[in-house]
Amino acid sequence: xxxxxxxxxxxxxxxxxxxxxxxxxxxxxxxxxxxxxxxxxxxxxxxxxxxxxxxxxxxxxxxxxxxxxxxxxxxxxxxxxxxxxxxxxxxxxxxxxxxxxxxxxxxxxxxxxxxxxxxxxxxxxxxxxxxxxxxxxxxxxxxxxxxxxxxxxxxxxxxxxxxxxxxxxxxxxxxxxxxxxxxxxxxxxxxxxxxxxxxxxxxxxxxxxxxxxxxxxxxxxxxxxxxxxxxxxxxxxxxxxxxxxxxxxxxxxxxxxxxxxxxxxxxxxxxxxxxxxxxxxxxxxxxxxxxxxxxxxxxxxxxxxxxxxxxxxxxxxxxxxxxxxxxxxxxxxxxxxxxxxxxxxxxxxxxxxxxxxxxxxxxxxxxxxxxxxxxxxxxxxxxxxxxxxxxxxxxxxxxxxxxxxxxx
Numbered sequence: 001x002x003x004x005x006x007x008x009x010x011x012x013x014x015x016x017x018x019x020x021x022x023x024x025x026x027x028x029x030x031x032x033x034x035x036x037x038x039x040x041x042x043x044x045x046x047x048x049x050x051x052x053x054x055x056x057x058x059x060x061x062x063x064x065x066x067x068x069x070x071x072x073x074x075x076x077x078x079x080x081x082x083x084x085x086x087x088x089x090x091x092x093x094x095x096x097x098x099x100x101x102x103x104x105x106x107x108x109x110x111x112x113x114x115x116x117x118x119x120x121x122x123x124x125x126x127x128x129x130x131x132x133x134x135x136x137x138x139x140x141x142x143x144x145x146x147x148x149x150x151x152x153x154x155x156x157x158x159x160x161x162x163x164x165x166x167x168x169x170x171x172x173x174x175x176x177x178x179x180x181x182x183x184x185x186x187x188x189x190x191x192x193x194x195x196x197x198x199x200x201x202x203x204x205x206x207x208x209x210x211x212x213x214x215x216x217x218x219x220x221x222x223x224x225x226x227x228x229x230x231x232x233x234x235x236x237x238x239x240x241x242x243x244x245x246x247x248x249x250x251x252x253x254x255x256x257x258x259x260x261x262x263x264x265x266x267x268x269x270x271x272x273x274x275x276x277x278x279x280x281x282x283x284x285x286x287x288x289x290x291x292x293x294x295x296x297x298x299x300x301x302x303x304x305x306x307x308x309x310x311x312x313x314x315x316x317x318x319x320x321x322x323x324x325x326x327x328x329x330x331x332x333x334x335x336x337x338x339x340x341x342x343x344x345x346x347x348x349x350x351x352x353x354x355x356x357x358x359x360x361x362x363x364x365x366x367x368x369x370x371x372x373x374x375x376x377x378x379x380x381x382x383x384x385x386x387x388x389x390x391x392x393x394x395x396x397x398x399x400x401x402x403x404x405x406x407x408x
Contacts (some may be wrong), residue, residue: 018125027096027129034104048139050273051220056117058224062076062241070113096129107296120158136166141177142272147305150159160184194222207239214280250383260373267383278319292374293321298381299328313342315350326362328381329389
């Protein structure tokens with residue numbers, strides 16, 4: 001009990017510190033320096049445990065199809081219209097002075113709308129200082145980042161803080177957090193919801209299904225649809241944006257190969273994300289009449305929520321035919337220790353598991369030694385990321401490049 005109480009007390013004490021250090025001493029000067037740019041923009045924010053980046057990017061493409069001068073800022077990329085820009089942020093929610101500078105650049109170039117992906121860390125640390133969104137979307141809230149937020153309730157509260165800022169809030173009626181989230185919202189807030197069973201216009205439903213075979217991406221598209229309707233986007237432009245959606249690096253990204261098996265890279269790094277991705281790949285194999293095996297390569301991050309490790313191990317054994325446990329940003333933890341924790345709840349299925357702590361060797365083994373005709377090799381957990389942390393150092397790394405090297 002004491003071990004939980006002490007970190008929770010520290011977590012609460014640190015909040016005023018972030019208010020002073022990040023909000024007042026960085027955010028406010030940034031607002032003043034750049035002329036309070038957020039006041040001149042219509043801002044849409046999206047948060048949640050999984051699907052933030054995809055939902056944000058879908059909404060951006062849909063708003064662009066409607067003709068809005070719109071910018072996008074997510075974990076993966078920043079766009080001003082069609083122009084991709086290197087912000088150098090390297091985090092989902094940048095520091096407030098950097099965010100103010102980005103919005104100032106938008107205003108100078110005549111942009112009117114911003115789609116902003118926001119994390120719980122960003123909210124807790126006041127990195128979105130000065131941002132008052134018009135519409136806020138929520139994908140889901142599952143137990144994640146408890147290494148930082150200590151408890152699920154504190155994690156949910158950090159997410160809910162963003163929701164309370166919006167004039168309109170769009171939440172997922174299918175998510176376990178649905179009723180808890182509603183309790184955090186003011187009676188003045190306009191609450192919209194979406195779900196797997198929601199009634200959609202025929203052409204919208206068709207466009208979503210044709211573009212996104214994965215159920216979780218269909219949910220992301222439904223969230224974007226409800227937000228887009230609130231923003232005045234008509235159904236034709238929504239369908240146009242969906243149809244032209246190019247996909248996102250590291251999100252269900254199929255690596256080019258002339259082999260008789262497939263290789264896919266995805267960012268799934270939470271229990272819910274892992275289950276959704278492996279289930280979607282099972283559906284993909286069934287739809288395409290692939291009678292091979294699903295081979296999953298992934299790990300669990302060091303110095304992050306340890307409670308999810310055995311859950312991640314169990315999900316892989318239940319949904320994949322072969323699982324290779326490997327490194328995934330071990331930081332200062334021992335990779336073998338992390339792998340052992342991923343196995344600790346398994347009563348059976350140990351014959352499905354191969355442990356290779358070197359991620360490059362794990363990917364090479366899956367592709368060169370295991371993969372046969374009809375198989376799908378899923379490399380999960382890193383997605384778009386271009387580095388991997390060992391100790392306290394970030395080393396260059398790309399799952400896509402590692403896969404291509406093995407395929408060559």
